[in-house]
Amino acid sequence: MEFLAGFAHGFEVALTPLNLGLAVFGAFAGTLVGALPGLGPANGVAILVPLAFTLGLPPESALILLAAVYYGAMYGGRISSIMLNIPGDEPAVMTLLEGNPMARQGKAGAALAISAVSSFIGATLATIGLSFLAPLLVKFAILFGPAEYFILFVLAFSLIGTLTGKNVAKTFIASVLGLMLATIGLDPATNVPRYTFGQMKLFEGLDPIIAIVGLFAISEVLVFLETSRAGGQVKFKVERTYATFKELWFCTGAMLRGSVIGFICGVLPGAGASLGSFASYTLEKRYSDRGTFGKGDERGLAAPEAGNNSAAGGALVPMLALGVPGSGTTAVLLALLISLNITPGPLLFTERPEVAWGLIASLYMANIVLLVLNLPLVNIFVRLLTVPTYILMPTVTLICFLGVYAISHSVFDIFMMVGVGVFGYLLRKVHIPLVPVILGVLLGHHMEVNLRRALSLSSGDWGILFGSNLAITLWVLVFLSLTLPFLIRAIRRRPGGGKGEV
């Protein structure tokens, strides 16, 4: 069976000392990044991307390192939610609702342990789902021609627009701004310079890595200068670092439900972990709340933790199989792949099996490492939470500069990064989300190339965009993704239609 052969090959790759070491280091660094308030998974991976790139690691090793950071950050976010009542990253907001009340009741250790086990269950189930679903999706993806790929990109952007963010128009503006940034440089087909303002440096286009570090990390520094939060104060003692069998048994149902919901949310392009944890918590509350939620119910802690970790794994499915990332962080991973001259998508599994299967196998390993790090060693992370901002942020900034400079040894890149950072800061201030911008920068080139290829095939007839059953199905999905959320909202607003916001 090709599936088992792929798996075996994957573990061969993942178990080499270098890759195993990178997975352990990545898991540790990721948990730390996730735990520190203000640094989310996307930032964490973004900071390390230039390094992974310039260290000259083989593609599969670079990807293993960053995927371990990614999984680790999803584990780490809960630590500051529980201990500081500040979410370590966006998906960990839901963890706070039950986790912090538990800590206040003197059950901080139990909360940390339950959420660590939930994270492990969610992430492991998602990795199993990924191993089966991605190769299946690949078989399906062979049916995609240029026209279908173009519509798939349209679908990804319409899903991002309606699933995330509060203001749909602003999310679409963000996507288009990203796509526009991607048109800077020489036109791929005719070599006409576009939007380069005569600058030779811009002929190669905007390096997605510079865009990512600027948008996420530099804008974060500017935001920090506004608030200048001091380091958090840990008030709770961690009395034990394990969960009793009874506690875990009580939460088993919540973990499984959370994992399934999270995985589905993750697979949808553009939705990602925040939606995963939000949906898991909301549904768990509907399902098992007897007036205990909001006061430290273990199930309300287990469900979103399983959900956000499961969504993180689910988001890798469309990224690996179709080349369309499911979330902001997988978009950053996609940027790394593109910079390493690897095209994700259906051919990845056949042409570069060591990358695809090596990554999947290393995710299983990373999960085990993370469970060990997050159960007995959780006290290390709790202590690191108190590192003051004024040590942390300057060091992070320096690592960004170092990484970006090292890519091309060009000061011009540093200026570009600072410029993009200011742009990102302004977008954040007017509540235009950054993730769609990054997706636009990453996918713009492919979107345009596929559209032009499709129209070349049809000698300019736009009908090719509706020329196959698959294309029409995809358009129907685009239409549904644009209209359904509004319909649901309208139904909910009707008196008695729903319980309103959580």
Add this chain to the structure above:
Amino acid sequence: MTDRITGMLILLLAIAYTVAGSRFESDFLTDPLGPTAFPVMLGTALGLFSLYLLFRPDPEPEWPGVRSWRRQGMTLTALIIYGLVLEFVGFIISSMVLVGFLSQMLGADRRFMIGTGIGASVLLYFLFNNLLGLPLPAGEIFGG
């Protein structure tokens, strides 16, 4: 008001982008769409979305005070100066000053400012330049 101004700026950007996009010319015909079609599509879409901001703006966001603006301005100046002098004075010295400055901006006292500056720049230099073999500028004034 903020959203209206943003919408206006984005609309202007969309118009400029579309006009510039429609003027690209290639000497030979490679595909039916050519280099102009995709940019024109994007510019038009952006223009339409910007109208939404103009007519249905969100409530006013919170803008930071003058003090924040000043600190952010000074920080950006420092980042640009860093880029200008990096290759001349070398990684260690320029990073030491930058990190010290940033940590002071974020509220460190003198002890921590000097400690973080020296610690971060020296540690990272040796980690990357010596251990990981990623060459960083030693500085032209030192003959590097």
